[in-house]
Amino acid sequence: MTGDADDDERIINQRGDLLQQVRIGELTPEQAEEEASRLECGPLASTPDHDAFEPMREPTWTLPMAIAWIAWRTPEKVREWWDTYVEHCWDWRRELWTYGRGQPDYEGYVLKRRRAGTVVEMLLCDHLADETEPTAISVVPLAEARGQLWAALRRGAVMATAVDGHSEEHTRIPPSEWEHLKPTTENGRDVLMDRDVFPSRSCYQNVLLEAVAIRRIWSARVELPEMPPPMRSPAEGGYIPLFCAAQWIATQGASTDVDWSPDPWRVAYSQLFARIYSGEVEVIGTQNDATERIEGYQLAGIRIVYPFECHSFLGVPAGGPATLVSCPDLGQPDWSSGAGDSICNQDGPVWSTIMVRAEHIARHWAFDQPFAGHNPLTHSGFAGRPTTKHLVQAEFTRRCENGLASRKLAREAEQLLDWLTAHHRDVPAPTVKTIRNNIRDQHRAYRMAQEGPK
Incomplete structure (x- = not known):
């Protein structure tokens, strides 16, 4: 038991030293990852096992997950916008910092927990996507994907539930209300507000959509084989x-x-x-x-x-x-x-x-x-x-x-x-x-x- 405790303490100390060196700019994130691998205390940045976070098995999706499916039609992109998965991801982030007034400035990188994305942030992705990276380009523009989803919600083809912002009770959002609901952000989370009410206030929080209905309307893309399959007589x-x-x-x-x-x-x-x-x-x-x-x-x-x-x-x-x-x-x-x-x-x-x-x-x-x-x-x-x-x-x-x-x-x-x-x-x-x-x-x-x- 003592040996295990000593080993755990060694790993904690080695990781702390590497994180500090990256923070003050003495090491790049890539160099720190290589050293952590050599010392057997890595990786530093991490994402959880994808098999443990399979969005296609989930009965409900969030608004960003649904829009991601319509836009890209891949489970991988849906997972990237799944808050439950994202909260287990740690990424390197660039940061300028100092110890205090009159102290030198440092520019380096720190490890931060990835923050769940929102619909508002999503709509910026079309402008920020790297066109040299094929997986970044959606098959349907994200703004159009959002419009298609709202249209299906208005006609009742997709059922949505949420926490009512007034009563704080779980409820089903009536299809007729989607004509007036717009997505916005409160405390880094998606909420829906009535655009016809001033001053606006949160109408619905924790919005969840019926995943099977979304995949039924917007089916997965078919992978066409190079040649037709063998004949059936x-x-x-x-x-x-x-x-x-x-x-x-x-x-x-x-x-x-x-x-x-x-x-x-x-x-x-x-x-x-x-x-x-x-x-x-x-x-x-x-x-x-x-x-x-x-x-x-x-x-x-x-x-x-x-x-x-x-x-x-x-x-x-x-x-x-x-x-x-x-x-x-x-x-x-x-x-x-x-x-x-x-x-x-x-x-x-x-x-x-x-x-x-x-x-x-x-x-x-x-x-x-x-x-x-x-x-x-x-x-x-x-x-x-x-x-x-x-x-x-x-x-x-x-x-x-x-x-x-x-x-x-x-x-x-x-x-x-x-x-x-x-x-x-x-x-x-x-x-x-x-x-x-x-x-x-x-x-x-x-x-x-x-x-x-x-």
């Missing part, structure tokens, strides 16, 4: 992810290699959705923990985020249209984090785990004939003779996604024929009647979506 039966069906079509039944170049994927999804709209391919998804069938007309005109662009998807903006996000199937996707196929609105996934009946994919895209010599413009992968149907369907889908399609079926068919003859002069053109018949069901669904409920 529809021959396995049952249901397969929407992405896997599109990959089967894009690779013509695994007979050709496809990377992330946009064209093969756009064509594949166009062909697949043409069959979905017509009801020839069954689609299912998960909603409220229940697996249900999704009717083809429900997907008419939906915006698609294709696999080659899903890594840059940051969520549906407030008031934006419903969006189908299709991500690579990596074996066991974490659907709740945004991986896999899902249909999202401004509040996150409405449908997740979007899958199609494998039997239908195998039936319509058997790929039992060689493709050598086929014109890629007129061979769509459908059974039968060469056709330009998939080209027209892809353009019609694009027009629906962007709200450009005419509400009159005949007029839309004429415009599609004009587009085909202008952009693909070397392929046989169908008649207006043929185009009208091919897009009829999807156009009806598009028109109903544009007109809204009556």
Whole structure:
């Protein structure tokens, strides 16, 4: 016991000597850390084990943690703004000091406990970030991230609790109040004040937000692999992810290699959705923990985020249209984090785990004939003779996604024929009647979506 006590005293004394030398400028922090390592009394500056502070396991987040997630989408950045973690961090800080009046000034460094950051301080980070350091640059500007969070709180998509500044009781903040609440700082901590009241006073303290709701609305960024994952064949039966069906079509039944170049994927999804709209391919998804069938007309005109662009998807903006996000199937996707196929609105996934009946994919895209010599413009992968149907369907889908399609079926068919003859002069053109018949069901669904409920 005496030996342990002596060793502890030695470490305390050695650390004290090193800290004093750094404080008066005789050693730099780097030199002091090297000496502490040699003397086995370091490190001096320190941060706790990250495994003991995992923000993704926390049920609630503070305001800075939520904004950090929206802005950077990494657990590491959320941890940096977590007050519980920060209070265990010790950093070197530059300091100018003196022993007293008439005594010489010293310039050195001291160890100080890191102070928890606030929303106000956060908004300065965009101006102070070192642009040469990639991790310092947010994917969403911090001021915009704060605005997106406030918008979600106003519409009740995220629940917030706090200590009422008047009653000092824990309470839920009503969504309607966020229109008037602004963040400010009291004693180095975040508080919310009513901007319409003068003189202003603290309304809420210790604000906590529902972490799972934040991650649902602003999903984690998908790490796109260098090449598409291994093929899953529809021959396995049952249901397969929407992405896997599109990959089967894009690779013509695994007979050709496809990377992330946009064209093969756009064509594949166009062909697949043409069959979905017509009801020839069954689609299912998960909603409220229940697996249900999704009717083809429900997907008419939906915006698609294709696999080659899903890594840059940051969520549906407030008031934006419903969006189908299709991500690579990596074996066991974490659907709740945004991986896999899902249909999202401004509040996150409405449908997740979007899958199609494998039997239908195998039936319509058997790929039992060689493709050598086929014109890629007129061979769509459908059974039968060469056709330009998939080209027209892809353009019609694009027009629906962007709200450009005419509400009159005949007029839309004429415009599609004009587009085909202008952009693909070397392929046989169908008649207006043929185009009208091919897009009829999807156009009806598009028109109903544009007109809204009556």
